[in-house]
Amino acid sequence: MKISLNWLKDYVKIPPKYSAEDIGRLLTLHTAEVEEVMEQGKGLEGVVVGKIITLKKHPDADKLKIAMTDIGAKELVQIVCGGSNLEEGMIVPVALPGAYVRWHGEGDLMQLEVTKIRGEKSHGMICAGEEIGLPPCEEGEITKLHTSAKPGTQLTEALQLDDTIIEIDNKSLTHRPDLWGHYGIAREVAALTGTKLEKITSKVDAKKSHKSGKSLEIEIKNPDLCPRYIGVRISGIKVEESPEWLKRKLLAAGHAVYNNIVDITNFISSELGQPMHAFDSRFIDGGVVVRTAKRGEKMTTLDNKERLLTDKMLLICDHKKPVALAGVMGGQNSEIKEDTTEIIFEAANFDAPCVRKTSVALGLRTESVQRFEKSLDPALAETAMLRAIELTLKLCPSAKLESEIIDIDNSKPKNLTVKTTANRVCSKIGTQIAEKEIIRILESLEFEVKKTGEELSVKVPSFRSTKDVEGEDDIIEEVARIFGYGNIPSVLPLLPAKLPGENRERFLKHKARDIISLGLGFTELSNYSFYSADDIAKTGLETKDHIKLLNYLSQDQTHLRVSMLPNMLKGLREAIKYDKAPRLYEIGHTYREIGNFMPLEEKWIIGLTVGKNSFFEAKGSAEAFLEKFGAENVRITPSKNTEPYAHPAKCTEVAARGQQIGSIYEVHPEVITKYELAGSVSVFEINFTKLVSIGQRQHKYVQIPKFPSMEFDISVVLQEKVPAASVQDSIERSSKDLIESVELFDIYRGQGLGEKEKALAYHVIMRAKDRTLNDEEMAQVQKKVFQNLEKLGGKIRGK
Template identity: 30%
Template structure:
């Protein structure tokens, strides 16, 4: 709401400064977003009015709100009309639900011309350009009291009957030139031959007041807020009128507004005759809830006592009236017609808090202490996140929407992605099923900025249709993932995963099997299992996908299903005493079938050596004609150590001999000299 300081001053008994005004308006709950001094000296304020306070979409409303806070008195303008002439119109409402009240009055003998300077000035302060005296007066009354009005040129109306009815698909050219087709759930204001206005939103061009207008019909009506909002949205037409009708317009103001405009038309427009208000429609109940306020309840909510006398002063100052049933313990109040938001006790408590000021309420913290309750799955998620960052990956934060195509990757569920019904962009109409797609988009973005080597991760949720066990209703569930994308090959992605698994204490529980889902390379990818549960996947991005996304460097990815680790993770592990005795290293080279994995070799060595093995690592792999097709030579290093004595040479050799036997018998290996 744009407020002109000069205009507002008309309703305040004493002069106020712009600084005081901005401060008080803000602290009353209406933040001043912007203020500007105009060349004519007036100040224009952009005041944010919250949804619950439609009464403050007007200068009178704001003045009433802050008069007391500024140490001034609110002065309501008086209206005096000449004697009304018998100049009736036939007014009919045929759509009671959409237009509960329609009134119109005839005003004749006008001279359309420029408005007086003061009117031009205050309208400018309120962000309105002056048109002519008649239009300016309707705008002035609207911005003064919040009730929209419309003036039709009586000479351009056909017949003497005005009807408010449902639209029937007829066409209307609005004042702004837009061509409208009026639907059945919208209000047409029609004369004898057809539509002259889109009710509550905008008048028609054909009946617009012009320089030669002398007689007008002044409309002052009430419309259904939801219908007006739907109409305004549908036609992309927003007017000061529709803006207010879709919130709230005080029905108790309607007659005042019609009189105020008529009086100004006489005073400033030379009108010579004013007809009576001709009304139709069932009308609208004037608001005014009866509300009981317990004095003790104020303290229960605010934390400090507020004396009954002060409560009384605050509420009376806001236009509430008290009932004779009131006692010091329970005040009985009647809300004013312009405050539809005041309905229950707590509404009045808020008014008290607002008016006495939050500053008066003291600061205290009475927080009882108690033990921390750590949620294991949250601890796992935080641990994974910290470990990935410590492994040299950078955390990203990506939007959860993707389009169909290469970025709609799914590593855990084949069920189609959930559709967003109203996406911001056509290529963001799906909810991601994996974090890999959005992360690959980040890789591409950085590549375009000249960064060729990246290591990214993200911890976030994706949405999998029917991932929940009880998904019989087609339910969806949200699945927390930790995913990474790194420039390089499989080991570059596996390294950070190993760190995470180690940190969660699950390395020995996780089984890694060859093969992962598309768009990973079938040959250079793997699936991670704990028991029969899939817990993650690692792999190199298939070249075709990489090319389709325009990513130049070889890229490997991983995705971990965090829920699967919540129960198996061992975040606290017992300390294992460190041996004081020296270790010996023994190297071996063994020829094996290609299909024998390192995990099987390590496991075989581990069971053959028992407690003596403290570390094992592969040294190299060699393939060639001397080894034979389909076979590889694997060199490995074992570290052997006894926990209670220095390991003797013959003990180490015996241990190695057991390893060789096991490799030969269990894995078909042949020791290489």
């Protein structure tokens, strides 16, 4: 947003000690970020007023013309130009050789030289506004100057460009609807410089009515979307060029100039931050109706584009047709024309979300939208209307009010009063500020302050209560920012020095990453915690276990996940394009609906392998991870209850210290097909939250054994259905005191065995803590091992 320093001085007398740069710096430190402070005529050196004397077609280009132009020199100069609106006698800005321009308003500045264009010499450039920092023209057109200055006059002199422009970053004003006009910025400058703000008071003495008058009927069908609407009919209008003072102000603020009536509405918007609109009353049939659009309704806006509307968009209509998009843009069918003699002024307050959504849906961003979407003060509409009437009567002496000012006000003022004390203000800010200074600061911002004992009752002005100031902390912030954050001493708080508590789970998560990524060679994925209803159906999960988002971003992210598998399978689908056998994992959260206020949130590790032996890879990886992580008493057993996405015959449960902490399974072939994958995909899932809670193996010193061990190997033939874990458990139970370790070192299937048989070979180590074992003791243990294995249906090989 561009602020004119000269315009600001209409409302606040800035002390001479403050330069324009000082004002910009004050605003940045206390109010909003100033992007640039620049002299208005900067960059226009070498740009003069020119007059086109003769115009002819370029002999070698259809769209170019040769303009013989008077630039105040002894002779006319030839300039090649493609402006579609060029005509003889037209007064134009001419950039002479050596001047800097921005071609078509884009890219970097370039210095002009005398050059040939399609064989014809061009001694300069006839410019469009955007090429020299003036308001832009319609595409393909050239700026037409309205000045009595002689050709050759410097453009800065001809247009009286003697102002200083303060450009404020719009993003820093999103929370301050009161700062979208010169008057709001002037209020801040007055508070910061300790000067008085000149009030805007209208000299219009017009009778107001809250009922429809005879000359203007207004009906609001959606008062929730239009809290306030003020209208008036004015006749005796003569549409003509605006006076120089008005044009200078608008140009300084970055507005184009059109005619006196349109310029008044733009002036009000830039002065007060309240958008206004003027209709040609000839095209308003019966009166004004504020309503939402009908589904499929269309209208053509002022930019000559037809818009397809929805029933969520608010319109300004007459009794037959829409004439404006409320708060966005006027309609082409009711715009002010050169022969307009009677107008209807509109000053209204519209629902901020409605204006914003309409703008986004139509891809139509305007100055009006920028202001209305910030939640303007409904009271501002009245000030704007009176100000517009005053200016119209001033610029059009023949104008007169044809109707009463119709004000339909359904707004509900907040009348917010906040209580605080000087001690609380100083305590939160962190420095001592005199109570009188606190009151002065708040009153300079137009807060009303009443003191009762130590308590301060602060009445919030209506222009700050729509969105910005809501409670005591906001009042304290106002004092702090005007007092100056730089004036608050930087002091460390008096708090005891102590280390924060250790986040054990986070530490162990990093350890888990190191084991799986560096030790096992898996690649980590990071997925969203959401998936779609389609994913729920593909994996056979229950919808009732899920929490559906109210404001989901897309149809792919409608539910919080209860399983990490769906997103992992989608990640695998992408990974196999680059690696035939990827090994993937993720550490993340799941969220299960359990009927409480909050869902059950747990952290899980999921690992995924592919290929012919994927199940054994997944199982081995899970075992290796748990061993390295320090999980104790790990048992892997066949699953009693299988998840719908798991293969029913290839699914195991993982337990540690007697608690189930996860599972290992091959993904069901139907699920694989639904995710457009092929082959075998296996998964290990570990409930990381539980794994951390049950504790890890504690490393303790173990004395080197004093007595030697005895070892033997055993090979047993068993049915395929007998789990290797059961076999190992049987061996260990044979002598818990003497058997130190059991290791499976070979699995054989093939020649010499039945189709459903397998041979398992184990290495057994025996040791006693208090003596050296003899052959007889080993034979007894070995016999007991054979017996236990035979109970499982095993046949001892080599017995």
